[in-house]
Amino acid sequence: MTNQAGGGRPPPPPPSQSYAGLLSELMTNTLDADYEVVASRRSAATGASPQGESGGDPRSGWSNRAGIVAAVTAFGVLVGVSAVKTAQDQPQATAERAQLIEQIEAGQARLDDLHGDLSALQADIGRRQQEQAGEASAASRRTDDLQHLAMSAGTAAVTGPGMVLNLDNARHAVPGAGGLILDSDVQALVNGLWVAGAEAIAIDGHRLTALTSIRFAGQAITVDYRSLTPPYVVEAIGNPDTLPSRLLETQGGQLWLGLRANYGITFETQTESTITLAGDAYNNLLWARPVGSR
Amino acid sequence: MIAIIGLLIGVLAGLFLEPTVPLALQPYLPIAVVAALDAVFGGVRAHFDGIFDDKVFVISFFSNVLIAALIVYLGDQLGVGGQLSTGVVVVLGIRIFSNVAAIRRHVFHA
Known part of the structure; x- marks a missing residue:
C-alpha cells in the first residue's frame, strides 16, 4: 500500500x-x-536582488544588535576568564613545583646530615672500642701489679726454685746449755736469707710477711703467734745457685755455722727446683689506710 | 564596531572582575572558548560573504558553546572525556582554520 x-x-x-x-x-x-x-x-x-547583511532587513534592530553584543561580550568574558584561570593556575603549579624541589633539597640535606652523624657515630664507636681495649689492658696490667705486690707482701701463694733448711735443737740439749735454738737465732737466719736474696720465706709452712713476728714464748719459738716445735723447716725461694753460698756469707749464716760447730745444732741446707709457699691468710690491716684516701 | 566594543568590554570584565568559575564547570571552559571562537570566525566570514544574520550568529554562538560543553560532559561521564574533547578541538580547529582562510581571501584578495 x-x-x-x-x-x-x-x-x-x-x-x-x-x-x-x-x-x-x-x-x-x-x-x-x-x-x-x-x-x-x-x-x-x-x-531577487540580495541585500547587504543588514541593509533593508526589517528584523535588524536594537534587539538583534543587543544579541550580538551579548554574544560577543560573553565570548570576551570566556576568553578573559580562561586567561585569568590559566594565569592563576600557572603560579600555583610553579609554586607546587618549587615546593617539591624545596622538599627534595631539604630531604637531601637531612640525608647528608644523617650520613655525617653516621660517620661521626662510627668514629665514636671505633674510639670507644679502642678505649675499652686500653682499659682492658690497663686492668690486666693492674691485676699483674696486684699479683706482684701480693707476692712481695706475702699474701699470695708463690712457687719457684729455692732452698730448704732443716733446723733442730742439739741432742740432749738442756736449757741454758746453748743447744737450744733461740728466737734470735731464727731471726738472724731469716735476716740472712733476706740479705742473701730470698724472695719469699716460710717457717714450718708459715709465710713470713712484713707483720710476721718471730718470738720466744716458754720453751717454743712462735712464728706469727703460733708455737712451733723442733725440728724447724725453713723454706726460701730465690736463686738456688747463689742463695746458699750468699747465706753463709751473712751474719746469720755465720751464726748458724757457729751454732752447728759449737753446740751440735742441726743446720742442713739443700736446694730444691720447685718450692711452693702458701700465702699468709692473716694479713688484714685493721687501721692502716693508703695515704690520700679516707 | 559595536561588536568590537562588546568584545573589549567582555575581555576586560573577565580579566578584572575575575568571576569565580564553579569547579565542576572548569574543565569545559577551554572547550567553550574554542567553540565560541569557531562561532565568531564563522560570523566574521558570513559578514564578508554578505550573508551575515544577527539571529543566526547569536544562536550558533550559544548552541556551539553549549553543545561542545555537553559533548565533553558526556565524554566525562562515559570515561572518554579526554578523547572527546580532543575530537571536538580537532573538528572546531579545522573549521576555524578554514573560516580564517576564507576571511583571509576576502581581506587580502589572495
Missing part, C-alpha cells in the same frame, strides 16, 4: 554530503548552513 503510494514519486536525492568523506566534508562545509538558508530566504522575501 504504502509502497504503491510512495512508488509513484521518485525518491528524493540523497544529500550531497553523504557522498563525501567525513574529513572532506569537514574541510569544505565550514560555515554554518543557516547563514545561507537565512540569506536565501531573505532574498526570496525582499526580492
Whole structure:
C-alpha cells in the first residue's frame, strides 16, 4: 500500500554530503548552513536582488544588535576568564613545583646530615672500642701489679726454685746449755736469707710477711703467734745457685755455722727446683689506710 | 564596531572582575572558548560573504558553546572525556582554520 503510494514519486536525492568523506566534508562545509538558508530566504522575501547583511532587513534592530553584543561580550568574558584561570593556575603549579624541589633539597640535606652523624657515630664507636681495649689492658696490667705486690707482701701463694733448711735443737740439749735454738737465732737466719736474696720465706709452712713476728714464748719459738716445735723447716725461694753460698756469707749464716760447730745444732741446707709457699691468710690491716684516701 | 566594543568590554570584565568559575564547570571552559571562537570566525566570514544574520550568529554562538560543553560532559561521564574533547578541538580547529582562510581571501584578495 504504502509502497504503491510512495512508488509513484521518485525518491528524493540523497544529500550531497553523504557522498563525501567525513574529513572532506569537514574541510569544505565550514560555515554554518543557516547563514545561507537565512540569506536565501531573505532574498526570496525582499526580492531577487540580495541585500547587504543588514541593509533593508526589517528584523535588524536594537534587539538583534543587543544579541550580538551579548554574544560577543560573553565570548570576551570566556576568553578573559580562561586567561585569568590559566594565569592563576600557572603560579600555583610553579609554586607546587618549587615546593617539591624545596622538599627534595631539604630531604637531601637531612640525608647528608644523617650520613655525617653516621660517620661521626662510627668514629665514636671505633674510639670507644679502642678505649675499652686500653682499659682492658690497663686492668690486666693492674691485676699483674696486684699479683706482684701480693707476692712481695706475702699474701699470695708463690712457687719457684729455692732452698730448704732443716733446723733442730742439739741432742740432749738442756736449757741454758746453748743447744737450744733461740728466737734470735731464727731471726738472724731469716735476716740472712733476706740479705742473701730470698724472695719469699716460710717457717714450718708459715709465710713470713712484713707483720710476721718471730718470738720466744716458754720453751717454743712462735712464728706469727703460733708455737712451733723442733725440728724447724725453713723454706726460701730465690736463686738456688747463689742463695746458699750468699747465706753463709751473712751474719746469720755465720751464726748458724757457729751454732752447728759449737753446740751440735742441726743446720742442713739443700736446694730444691720447685718450692711452693702458701700465702699468709692473716694479713688484714685493721687501721692502716693508703695515704690520700679516707 | 559595536561588536568590537562588546568584545573589549567582555575581555576586560573577565580579566578584572575575575568571576569565580564553579569547579565542576572548569574543565569545559577551554572547550567553550574554542567553540565560541569557531562561532565568531564563522560570523566574521558570513559578514564578508554578505550573508551575515544577527539571529543566526547569536544562536550558533550559544548552541556551539553549549553543545561542545555537553559533548565533553558526556565524554566525562562515559570515561572518554579526554578523547572527546580532543575530537571536538580537532573538528572546531579545522573549521576555524578554514573560516580564517576564507576571511583571509576576502581581506587580502589572495
